Amino acid sequence: MRILHLVLALIISAVAAGKAVAQDAEDGPVVILADTLSHEQITGIVTAEGNVEITAGPHTLLADRVIYDPAEDRARAVGGVVLLQTNGDVTFADEMNLTNQLRDGFISGIRVLMADRSRLAGLHAERIDGNRTEIVNAVFTACDTCAGDPNPPVWQIKAARVIHNQHARRIDYEDARLEFFGVPVLYTPFFFHPDPTVVRQSGFLAPTYTTSSHLGLKLKVPYYFDLAPHRDATFAPIFTNREGIVLGGEVRERTRSGAYRLEASLTNPEERQGAHRSGGHDIRGHARASGRFDIDPVWRWGFDAARSTDDTYLRRYGISRENTLITNAFAEGFDGRNYAAVNAWAFQGLREDDVPGETPLILPMVEYSLVSDPGQHGQTVSAKANLVALTRDAGTDSWRVSGAGTWRLPYTAPLGDVYTLTASLRGDAYLVSGVKNPNDPAGPTENGYIGRALPRIAVNWRFPFIRSGLQAEYLIEPVVAVIAAPHGGNPGKIPNEDSRSFEFDDTNLFSASRFPGLDRWEGGPRLNYGVRFGAYGLTSSATALIGQTVRDRDHSLFDERSGLNTTPSDYVGRVHVSMPNFSYTQRARVDPKSFSFRRNEISLNIGPEDMQLSTEYVFLSEELSTENLGRREELSFFGRAPLSDTWRLTAQSRHDLSDDGGLLLAGVGLIYECDCMQFSVDFTRQLTSDRDVPRSTTITFRLRLRNLG
Secondary structure, three states: OOEEEOOOHHHHHHHOOHHHHHHHHHHOOEEEEEOEEEEOOOOOOEEEEEEEEEEEOOEEEEEEEEEEEOOOOEEEEEEEEEEEOOOOOEEEEEEEEEEOOOOEEEEEOOEEEOOOOOEEEOOEEEEEOOOEEEEEEEEEEOOOOOEOOOOOEOEEEEEEEEEEEOOOOEEEEEEEEEEEOOEEEEEEEEEEEEOOOOOOOOEEOOOEEEEEOOOEEEEEOOEEEEEEOOEEEEEOOEEEOOOEEEEEEEEEEEOOOEEEEEEEEEEOOEEEEOOEEEEEEOOEEEEEEEEEEEOOOOEEEEEEEEEEOOOOHHHHOOOOOOOEEEEEEEEEEEEOOEEEEEEEEEEEEOOOOOOHHHOOEEEEEEEEEEEOOOOOOOOEEEEEEEEEEEEOOOOOEEEEEEEEEEEEEEEEOOOOOEEEEEEEEEEEEEEEEEEOEOOEOOOOOEEEEEEEEEEEEEEEEEOOEEEEOOOEEEEEEEEEEEEEOOOOOOOOOOOOOOOOOOOOOOOOOOOOOOOOOOOOOOOOOEEEEEEEEEEEEOOOEEEEEEEEEEEOOOOOOOOOOOOOOOOOOOEEEEEEEEEOOEEEEEEEEEOOOOOOEEEEEEEEEEOOOOOEEEEEEEEEOHHHOOOOOOOEEEEEEEEEEEOOOOEEEEEEEEEEOOOOOEEEEEEEEEEEEOOOEEEEEEEEEEOOOEOOEOOEEEEEEEEEEOOOO
């Protein structure tokens, strides 16, 4: 029968000095739970045996046998000794001699299991002030399931002496060596790292080592600064043996109303003309910033900014592969269905044929949109307003004010078919300067004011047919959109600034206007029609869409490569299949006469997350060739496969399938990952070049050890 002494101070008061009683009153009672308990009247020594549990303040001691001397406040525990602490650490030992409410003492054969399952063990240890544990001939590892008995853990640190300071939350090592799979690889006379209770702390992060055919040896060594609970910074220099040092870093902060991030880099390599050195040195670098801040529950403001000293800097040093850097500052408000925004935009083109003087500055762009509550019959009224000023150092400038109103009425017929009637009127006013005549680009430019009024009525009809099966729900839905609008509406004096990027595909088949912006207007009566198909199961689905546009005449506004300049238009379609461990998507545009592909995009993913093959195919026919996008046929692969529970293989490639094409990119990677370590090596061969960014071969090594960075 187990005996519970709730307040050992009663025994102490009968046999011990007043000092011991006072200490017990100050620190709280010692509670003992055991199978048997004996007390010597003369010495006051208490011996507890069998499933002993002693609680003193925040510490709990478990053992087979404990001898407690209340006069000395000393406990000796032997057999299955375990010390539980409030921070989650558990200390195991062959024997413990503890004092001062179990806070101090000597521990023989110590083994510590920390809260995050890291392990610390040694020959013996001394515990001081319930905070500092000094271990002799110690070993530390964060590995739990990686390797282990009978093999050594994947990595471990052995040291002549280890000091764990719980208040400082760090672990110090003296005469330490780092071992991988039991093999010593690194020695240091002193070393420290945060203990597992630390969420973040200043110190070095995991480095990245790369060897590149054009930069040589490249080592990135980030150092993290924990500046405040809401602010941190990272200094991440890149050391190269051919281009010197690239200084870089970032600062992040959360404020009361939002957050921001600043990033920059700078270097001073030898000047180059193309791929050749020209002597001297040149300052190269970049800066990037972003932020979002709330003004009140409706309004917020923010910014995104990016700039580089030159076109190829980001790609040469492996920072980014962007072709255009965008800077945007904005303020916007959301109030129910209403939206308002003020934006400013600036751009930096990084392509070889970009002309800086012709790059536009948009300041300001003002937008406003409101949508009414639905009326008695579900009808809504919406209004939009837009103001934009676009200027250049050289070329066309334009200022535009636009306003539009739309009335929309949905209706569901008794048979289940759905109608939507839409009527809209838009007006645009322009002030332009330096507009070229599209029929005579070398002729004189036009300046002045111009305006237009653009009415449109549209009726959209769809009739969903649904059938329920044992395994899935099936859908066939014909869709027809009839749009009535006057021809024209695009005088040559109005420049095309926001509708240059245009593509006719399944996403805008039923749109009243295919242009993404306001500078171009899709006029003329037309009919958009198509059919949607779908099958929806519990874990899988398949959908498809095909359709085209029919007009009363060919449309000269659209380029002959667009697929919309003739009537009927090209067919556009999409197929998507999704099921466990498999997805397939195809989007295509097909010539209506020859039924040949003019555009074909295929994406295929096979396998679960840890063993997957992904492939993408893109085909653009000769008829789609433009100044910016020529005939293209490419095939890309990416795959990952497990070699074991801890080893994983990755591979990627990109091929140009045209007659004069070939391999553009090839890479293979090997990854080792377990609960305490991640190691990877990647080999990449880049077979494209851009000015001083030549074809390159890159090998990158990364090593991350849990708790060490």
